[in-house]
Amino acid sequence: MKFASTRGGSPEVGIDDALAAGLAPDGGLYVPLAIPEAHLDKAGATLADTAAALLGPYFAGSRLEPQLADMCRAAFDFPVPLRPLQGAGDYLLELFHGPTAAFKDIGARFLAEALSRLRESGAPPTTILVATSGDTGAAVGAAFHRREGFRVVILYPDGRVSPRQAHGLGCFGDNVQALRVEGTFDDCQQLVKQALTDAGLRESITLGSANSISLGRLLPQMAYYAHASLQFRADHGTSLNFVIPTGNLGNALAAWLARSMGLPIGDIVIASNANDVLPRYFDGADYRPQAGKATLANAMDVGAPSNFERLRWWHVDDAAVRASMRACSVDDGQISAAIAGAPARHGLVPCPHTAVALHALESLRAHGDRRPWAVVATAHPAKFERVVEPLIGHEVKPPPALAAALARSATATPLGLDYPAFRDWLLESTAVQ
Numbered sequence: 001m002k003f004a005s006t007r008g009g010s011p012e013v014g015i016d017d018a019l020a021a022g023l024a025p026d027g028g029l030y031v032p033l034a035i036p037e038a039h040l041d042k043a044g045a046t047l048a049d050t051a052a053a054l055l056g057p058y059f060a061g062s063r064l065e066p067q068l069a070d071m072c073r074a075a076f077d078f079p080v081p082l083r084p085l086q087g088a089g090d091y092l093l094e095l096f097h098g099p100t101a102a103f104k105d106i107g108a109r110f111l112a113e114a115l116s117r118l119r120e121s122g123a124p125p126t127t128i129l130v131a132t133s134g135d136t137g138a139a140v141g142a143a144f145h146r147r148e149g150f151r152v153v154i155l156y157p158d159g160r161v162s163p164r165q166a167h168g169l170g171c172f173g174d175n176v177q178a179l180r181v182e183g184t185f186d187d188c189q190q191l192v193k194q195a196l197t198d199a200g201l202r203e204s205i206t207l208g209s210a211n212s213i214s215l216g217r218l219l220p221q222m223a224y225y226a227h228a229s230l231q232f233r234a235d236h237g238t239s240l241n242f243v244i245p246t247g248n249l250g251n252a253l254a255a256w257l258a259r260s261m262g263l264p265i266g267d268i269v270i271a272s273n274a275n276d277v278l279p280r281y282f283d284g285a286d287y288r289p290q291a292g293k294a295t296l297a298n299a300m301d302v303g304a305p306s307n308f309e310r311l312r313w314w315h316v317d318d319a320a321v322r323a324s325m326r327a328c329s330v331d332d333g334q335i336s337a338a339i340a341g342a343p344a345r346h347g348l349v350p351c352p353h354t355a356v357a358l359h360a361l362e363s364l365r366a367h368g369d370r371r372p373w374a375v376v377a378t379a380h381p382a383k384f385e386r387v388v389e390p391l392i393g394h395e396v397k398p399p400p401a402l403a404a405a406l407a408r409s410a411t412a413t414p415l416g417l418d419y420p421a422f423r424d425w426l427l428e429s430t431a432v433q
């Protein structure tokens with residue numbers, strides 16, 4: 001299978017090259033030239049089995065093809081349960097049972113398996129730069145921790161992630177280092193972009209990226225939609241609809257891609273926080289990226305959803321894009337109310353991101369929708385204890401992997417908003433590796 005750039009100015013490549021590059025040379029995002037049909041009529045015995053069958057066509061003819069099943073087994077070694085909730089037809093797809101208690105573990109672990117298998121033996125180590133608003137950095141750090149031939153440098157906005165998130169970013173040690181940047185998430189992303197396009201720097205250090213536009217993170221996210229929807233159809237004879245907490249649109253795009261491959265997925269609803277670029281667009285306005293606004297669901301504070309470029313590429317026009325899913329915006333007051341009401345209404349404690357989707361489900365039900373819906377739970381509530389605990393009035397116990405991370409000590413190096421200082425730090429810290 002061949003992959004093209006959304007901007008049309010780069011040569012078509014196979015998946016190995018698309019994974020290694022991250023971004024296409026013309027600045028676009030890689031997309032498969034055609035969406036293959038899944039030919040899956042039932043779920044595999046495990047999520048890893050479903051993933052290997054689903055991803056097979058994308059890897060046909062690649063160096064990784066013979067290793068795909070092993071990669072899936074190594075990456076997807078934790079459960080992703082579809083849990084019935086209290087209300088008839090309400091389900092929760094729990095994506096937070098990985099090592100850092102957020103769904104980004106799934107994409108990050110698959111990408112790490114792919115990149116370490118693509119690495120030539122004896123090549124110089126690759127430094128992976130990752131800007132994060134919280135969850136991505138931890139997932140990428142965990143996925144590459146102590147992996148031979150890789151080093152990870154995480155940049156996060158100082159004071160703008162939850163204390164537990166900050167701890168989770170700084171607790172790795174070894175080949176994973178955290179920089180707390182005096183600035184916003186967009187500033188962190190800008191520093192990373194500057195480094196990745198600094199030809200002089202790249203002569204001294206082999207740099208890589210692991211951000212949410214990498215195909216190696218997008219494609220594996222289809223696996224849980226495939227697995228859950230096939231199981232659901234086997235049990236209930238019908239397709240399953242999804243409400244998806246959305247920031248950069250990677251998770252929702254994976255659901256759309258899985259549905260386009262023929263999986264029994266019904267409607268897709270994108271639930272955004274107060275960053276409402278997508279809801280406005282789906283309501284008919286032009287697509288107008290904005291600066292990100294801080295909300296209670298901080299991992300979704302995105303004003304320019306990067307995967308929109310892929311969604312747009314696959315459709316002939318805006319009307320076709322708008323017919324592919326629906327979108328709604330949920331403000332901080334509604335997020336708080338959804339968290340506070342969730343124990344009684346749904347029998348669960350949600351993280352703020354999952355609460356955005358729960359609010360969206362509640363409004364569907366209030367409008368008389370009786371179809372089966374799964375709310376996608378993107379993180380464990382214990383990661384956002386400062387938001388969640390005051391609203392529900394009791395402590396939320398961290399799951400074992402998160403508790404283990406919290407028990408380790410954490411450090412982060414302060415960094416001013418200063419590219420030359422970042423560059424010098426990278427060169428010096430690489431020299432001592």
Ligand SMILES: *Cc1c(COP(=O)(O)O)cnc(C)c1O
Nearest residue numbers: 135247248249250251299378379
């Ligand atoms: C990243 C993240 C999201 C948003 O996912 P996208 O793929 O960027 O739309 C939602 N919830 C949590 C907890 C996240 O970490």
